[in-house]
Amino acid sequence: MDSYRPNRKIEGAYDQSVAAVCLNGTFVGKTSEGVTAFRGIPFASPPVGKLRWKEPVPVVASDGVYEACVNGPSPIQTKLESERASQYFQSEDCLYLNVWTADGYAGQKRCVMVFIHGGAYGWGGTADPLYDGHNFVKAHPEIVLVTIAYRVGIAGFIDFSNVPGGEAYATSGNLGLLDQICALQYVQGNIHAFGGDPTKVTIFGESAGGGSVSLLPLIPEAKGLFSRVIAESGSVALTYSRKECLGLTRRLLKETKARRMEDLLALTTEQLQTVNEKLNDYNNFPERDGIVLPEDLYAAYERGDAQPVEMLLGTNADELRYWILDVGGVAKYRILSNVMLNSAMRTISREDRKRVEAFLMIQPGDGLQDRPWQITELFNELLFRLPAIRQGQTHALNGNPVYMYYWRYPSSVPDLGACHAVELAYVFNNLQETIYSGEGINAELAARVQQMWVNFATTGDPSLPGLRWETYSREARKTMILDEKPYLKINLHETGRRLLYPLTDYRFNGNPEMLSSEVKPTVLKAAAAAAGAGTLALVLWLALRKKGET
Incomplete structure (x- = not known):
């Protein structure tokens, strides 16, 4: 998608009937058949430059007015014919969400459903037309539907804790999950602007998304961000131990000839995409690191550690x-x-x-x-x-x-x-x-x-x-x-x-x-x-x- 044009700042008049005032600005969507869609709303600071492989940083407050008509970029990933989001414009700056809400949303307190996409933690994004929320909300106007993006592949699930200079990247094996939590925190603080009730949030996902919504109840930082979970064809099973994850890190270092964290940070996005294509063969699963996730997920569920x-x-x-x-x-x-x-x-x-x-x-x-x-x-x-x-x-x-x-x-x-x-x-x-x-x-x-x-x-x-x-x-x-x-x-x-x-x-x-x-x-x-x-x-x-x- 070479013709990709991001949402732009609006100077001057705008249609306030399709606007939502959020912490990081006012976003102006588009209405069709009684449903207003807001696409490409940033929920975190762009994870680029010094923020590459760092935990997501919350958005900065703004009183600007912005278009919300274009889906945010897909995370960097290998292009596959069977993964339509991979055919969309890709960028490291990928932490955006979409919202669909029915007419008359101002002041409402509708239930919220937040969808997390699949793709084996290495592919996917919100641009896949299968996840478009228009028809769902048109049929079920009592729901506000949200779809969120997160870093995948070696941008979102790789452990740098053993790399010289990587001491500050202890949670890098689970950045994609932390992105999801950041998105849910944004929903808590802003969904009222779209007619949603932050106390009535259900998270649902399929495949890796189903795995994600199964893992999130075990992460303390996610406590209180949702009350119900729907896991489609995904569970806590497809995860790796720290030892297993470090094998992928060694492959990355070998492929890039990097010796220190600063060498990896110096890679261009294009170089990162090339390396990802060579390494991404369903290797990037969340890490049972004992920091973000428990080392034994089943035991954690058995102990009652889950929300x-x-x-x-x-x-x-x-x-x-x-x-x-x-x-x-x-x-x-x-x-x-x-x-x-x-x-x-x-x-x-x-x-x-x-x-x-x-x-x-x-x-x-x-x-x-x-x-x-x-x-x-x-x-x-x-x-x-x-x-x-x-x-x-x-x-x-x-x-x-x-x-x-x-x-x-x-x-x-x-x-x-x-x-x-x-x-x-x-x-x-x-x-x-x-x-x-x-x-x-x-x-x-x-x-x-x-x-x-x-x-x-x-x-x-x-x-x-x-x-x-x-x-x-x-x-x-x-x-x-x-x-x-x-x-x-x-x-x-x-x-x-x-x-x-x-x-x-x-x-x-x-x-x-x-x-x-x-x-x-x-x-x-x-x-x-x-x-x-x-x-x-x-x-x-x-x-x-x-x-x-x-």
């Missing part, structure tokens, strides 16, 4: 089929899924192998034709559903209401099934966005799901008239099946859960210790090349990659 927020979370039936699009079709996905399984089986214990084999035995289908889908189901459970269950039930044990869902309604795109991200078009009421869901979106299901999310945000109970959604607990595993006709199910996939639940302890989060010394990334890359994949399949990267080696 006592109400939580709605769930996963999709065919999460990993999403990456059929990324690797270029079923034939290539078939090869990679088998490589993934075979490599994993070589690197886990005999007892774990028995559990995996027993799980595969009970999956439907027979023969080579069905093997990729059986493997997909295995890693759906290990990477997505079971971590969500563990997180949800431990949160419930401490007396917090938890609601669990399982999205089963499939995409109309061949072979994708109920893949990762398939629900987003339904949730945002963007039925024209068919990249994952395909043509012919079920409008009735979309209306039901939106109302469930809105009911939860406004009342804490996602039930619908005639469809009671009961809470989830270890004693009563009640899960809402989101299909053409949603229904409540008790003990969903219970046999598989019992078999694999002991494996939900970070060993399938991309942990480099999963790989024995003889299984090098070069072997995995060769397998991907044999499959003809342009990039490594996520299932391969997440489960089988060993950081710090080439």
